[in-house]
Amino acid sequence: xxxxxxxxxENEYGMLSRVxxxxxxxxxxxxxxxxxxxxxxxxxRMTLTTHGxxxxxxxxxxxxLKLVKVIQVTDMTANPHVEREMVMLTVxxxxxxxxxxxLSLVKIFRARVVDVSEDALILELTGNxxxxxxxxxxxRTIGIQDxxxxxxxxxxRVAAVRALQQIEDExxxxxxxxxxxx
Amino acid sequence: MKMRGARILLEALRCEGVxxxxxxxxGAVLHIYDEMIKHAESLGIKHYLxxxxxxxxxxxxxxxxxxxKTGVALVTSGPGGTNAxxxxxxxxxxxxxxxxxxxxxxxxxxxxxxxxxxxxxxITRSCVKHNYLVKKVExxxxxxxxxxxxxxxxxPGPVLVDLPKDMTAQELxxxxxxxxxxxxxxxxxxxxxxxxxxxxxAMLEAExxxxxxxxxxxxxxxxDEVRRLAERLNLxxxxxxxxxxxFPASHPLxxxxxxxxxxxxxxxxxxNCDLLISIGARFDDRVxxxxxxxxxxxxxxxxxxxxxxxxxxxPCDFPIIGDSKVVVQQMLDExxxxxGHGANITPRxxxxxxxxxxxxxxxxxxxxxxxxxxxxxxIHELHRLTGGKAVVSxxxxxxxxxxxxxxxxxxxxxxLNSGGLGAMGYGFPAAIGxxxxxxxxxxxxxxxxxxxxxxxxxxxxxxxxxxPVKILVINNGYLGMVRQWQEQFYEHRYSxxxxxxxxxxxxxxxxxxxxxxxxxxxxxxxxxxxxxxNTPGPMLIxxxxxxxxxxFPIVPAGAALKDMILA
Numbered sequence: 148x149x150x151x152x153x154x155x156x157e158n159e160y161g162m163l164s165r166v167x168x169x170x171x172x173x174x175x176x177x178x179x180x181x182x183x184x185x186x187x188x189x190x191x192r193m194t195l196t197t198h199g200x201x202x203x204x205x206x207x208x209x210x211x212l213k214l215v216k217v218i219q220v221t222d223m224t225a226n227p228h229v230e231r232e233m234v235m236l237t238v239x240x241x242x243x244x245x246x247x248x249x250l251s252l253v254k255i256f257r258a259r260v261v262d263v264s265e266d267a268l269i270l271e272l273t274g275n276x277x278x279x280x281x282x283x284x285x286x287r288t289i290g291i292q293d294x295x296x297x298x299x300x301x302x303x304r305v306a307a308v309r310a311l312q313q314i315e316d317e318x319x320x321x322x323x324x325x326x327x328x329x
Numbered sequence: 330m331k332m333r334g335a336r337i338l339l340e341a342l343r344c345e346g347v348x349x350x351x352x353x354x355x356g357a358v359l360h361i362y363d364e365m366i367k368h369a370e371s372l373g374i375k376h377y378l379x380x381x382x383x384x385x386x387x388x389x390x391x392x393x394x395x396x397x398k399t400g401v402a403l404v405t406s407g408p409g410g411t412n413a414x415x416x417x418x419x420x421x422x423x424x425x426x427x428x429x430x431x432x433x434x435x436x437x438x439x440x441x442x443x444x445x446x447x448x449x450x451x452i453t454r455s456c457v458k459h460n461y462l463v464k465k466v467e468x469x470x471x472x473x474x475x476x477x478x479x480x481x482x483x484x485p486g487p488v489l490v491d492l493p494k495d496m497t498a499q500e501l502x503x504x505x506x507x508x509x510x511x512x513x514x515x516x517x518x519x520x521x522x523x524x525x526x527x528x529x530x531a532m533l534e535a536e537x538x539x540x541x542x543x544x545x546x547x548x549x550x551x552x553d554e555v556r557r558l559a560e561r562l563n564l565x566x567x568x569x570x571x572x573x574x575x576f577p578a579s580h581p582l583x584x585x586x587x588x589x590x591x592x593x594x595x596x597x598x599x600x601n602c603d604l605l606i607s608i609g610a611r612f613d614d615r616v617x618x619x620x621x622x623x624x625x626x627x628x629x630x631x632x633x634x635x636x637x638x639x640x641x642x643x644p645c646d647f648p649i650i651g652d653s654k655v656v657v658q659q660m661l662d663e664x665x666x667x668x669g670h671g672a673n674i675t676p677r678x679x680x681x682x683x684x685x686x687x688x689x690x691x692x693x694x695x696x697x698x699x700x701x702x703x704x705x706x707x708i709h710e711l712h713r714l715t716g717g718k719a720v721v722s723x724x725x726x727x728x729x730x731x732x733x734x735x736x737x738x739x740x741x742x743x744x745l746n747s748g749g750l751g752a753m754g755y756g757f758p759a760a761i762g763x764x765x766x767x768x769x770x771x772x773x774x775x776x777x778x779x780x781x782x783x784x785x786x787x788x789x790x791x792x793x794x795x796x797p798v799k800i801l802v803i804n805n806g807y808l809g810m811v812r813q814w815q816e817q818f819y820e821h822r823y824s825x826x827x828x829x830x831x832x833x834x835x836x837x838x839x840x841x842x843x844x845x846x847x848x849x850x851x852x853x854x855x856x857x858x859x860x861x862x863n864t865p866g867p868m869l870i871x872x873x874x875x876x877x878x879x880x881f882p883i884v885p886a887g888a889a890l891k892d893m894i895l896a
Binding site for chain 2: 156157161164165169172205206209210212213214215216217218
């Protein structure tokens with residue numbers, strides 16, 4: 148099963164390779180990955196997606212948390228959360244019917260046109276993985292010349308954060324669900 | 330007072346209480362070696378010059394295995410560092426607290442393919458607990474503080490600190506941080522009280538429990554607590570290769586070592602138990618054999634300081650994360666509380682009788698063969714003549730298994746070897762580290778002729794510092810364990826395992842001016858050993874043993890413990 152995992156890490160030299168090296172050394176797969184700063188200076192957020200059975204995911208969570216400079220590890224998939232990724236596509240769109248078709252898809256998907264040339268458009272779309280996939284598949288028949296995807300970022304829903312805090316307070320074996328170095 | 334980075338490094342080591350370093354100089358660390366000789370007296374740090382960087386790491390590893398103190402090694406950039414990598418990986422696999430300093434080319438040359446440049450933090454990333462590249466001298470003292478803290482706490486492990494040459498020349502006022510606070514690293518030592526209670530309930534309920542002790546109990550210094558727990562609850566107790574000595578081998582409850590070369594009775598006890606209580610062990614494949622068959626009917630209690638070890642190989646029923654010493658003491662307290670509330674401790678006599686019957690059925694054995702020296706006999710005699718009190722450092726292979734089976738370790742930190750990585754060439758340099766750390770104890774390196782030839786250059790080291798290591802070479806002219814597998818599992822095709830073309834070990838020792846003795850007949854073993862052990866200073870003892878002796882029992886790779894081959 149696919150999992151989205153969020154890591155809070157010290158933004159230090161070599162951090163990305165520590166995380167990615169752990170995945171390759173232990174035979175886990177990274178499907179997507181992105182890294183960016185957080186509100187706190189010196190702390191970065193890595194969001195990655197991976198897949199595997201429960202045992203593998205559990206090992207991934209524990210092994211990544213074991214890295215000395217990883218502050219927190221969260222399996223976003225375990226709780227209600229919002230996931231978004233961005234895609235940019237260069238799509239062939241010659242004058243006339245073809246361009247109209249592309250623009251109508253842009254409208255339906257609430258995508259945006261960010262660059263225009265005589266025979267092509269660059270489109271930008273933000274959404275969850277399913278929406279992005281659907282958009283790409285529809286455009287494929289028209290002609291995608293180039294594409295870049297960010298891979299998802301994720302946030303736990305506000306209500307879920309509060310519920311989780313309550314569970315943690317009552318948790319019997321909090322050490323087993325522990326995903327933060329306290 | 331302002332001082333160079335090189336001096337700051339040494340002052341920081343002094344602040345950490347480091348008395349001994351194992352190392353090898355080179356271009357990138359010359360500033361450090363220069364400060365070392367200039368301030369030798371005030372620093373109080375003794376440096377041991379080895380003859381290959383790997384031996385510096387193994388020496389530091391033996392030092393820490395024999396004492397629990399963090400081992401320190403210092404090597405130069407490039408090849409110095411790459412030669413050290415095996416030692417780093419070894420410390421990682423066996424959770425040894427070590428801080429390894431490597432030289433690095435000047436910061437402005439990093440990435441330029443400079444002379445003797447290697448990306449040492451990159452190369453070692455997957456076999457260190459953590460590593461650092463210190464680019465600014467301002468970061469040096471805090472990094473060293475952090476390095477020692479990380480190496481020695483939680484699940485211990487090696488930390489590598491890479492030191493660019495120009496940084497060690499920059500000047501700064503020396504001050505060493507007193508405390509340390511890391512938001513990303515906070516090892517948990519106390520076990521969850523509810524988890525401990527449930528585990529103890531399971532121990533009281535169990536009819537056929539086995540206590541399974543790993544190297545973590547030695548790292549945690551939990552041997553007293555483990556013994557008290559075993560005695561209080563009448564628990565048959567087995568140790569892993571790395572755990573030997575954490576529970577006295579001569580204790581009536583001791584089952585000896587389990588696993589691939591464990592005793593028949595030990596593996597049968599584990600195979601048939603209904604509760605396996607693991608303290609600081611990691612269910613390694615050499616211990617479990619076929620995982621799905623391992624202690625099939627048992628529930629598992631797993632105490633480990635590393636959460637990623639829990640349920641990694643075997644699903645665990647009662648996980649407890651914490652320090653072995655702390656958690657076992659919590660268990661002892663919990664037992665007394667339950668007994669106070671009327672709980673019963675059963676003697677489980679039937680279970681003990683069953684195990685004793687298994688032991689009687691198939692004890693460790695070897696066949697005597699006229700005047701040919703059987704390697705097992707040598708270990709047996711070594712035990713007898715040293716009263717089981719020597720610090721024994723083994724290399725890797727058959728002799729290591731015979732020593733593990735037969736020496737009988739009653740105390741922790743007297744048994745050193747490369748368990749996880751299984752690095753040949755470990756035994757002799759590790760013994761040097763142990764002898765440096767414990768000058769008043771007899772230190773014996775039990776090595777094979779193969780492993781010794783990977784480290785025999787260190788004869789110069791023991792000669793230079795007059796380090797009284799006794800090197801016991803069990804010489805069978807083969808890579809014995811390889812040959813045994815080829816005999817048993819490859820129809821006797823001894824492909825490239827015959828190493829009978831070897832130096833005359835007496836002449837080799839002689840070339841280094843190290844005294845040496847030899848026995849070629851069983852009848853000579855005792856006298857030679859006795860004389861060698863009683864001669865002060867370094868000594869090499871060669872035992873020319875039966876060439877094709879096998880280690881039994883053996884669990885074939887991937888087979889279940891109960892399917893061990895007995896002879």
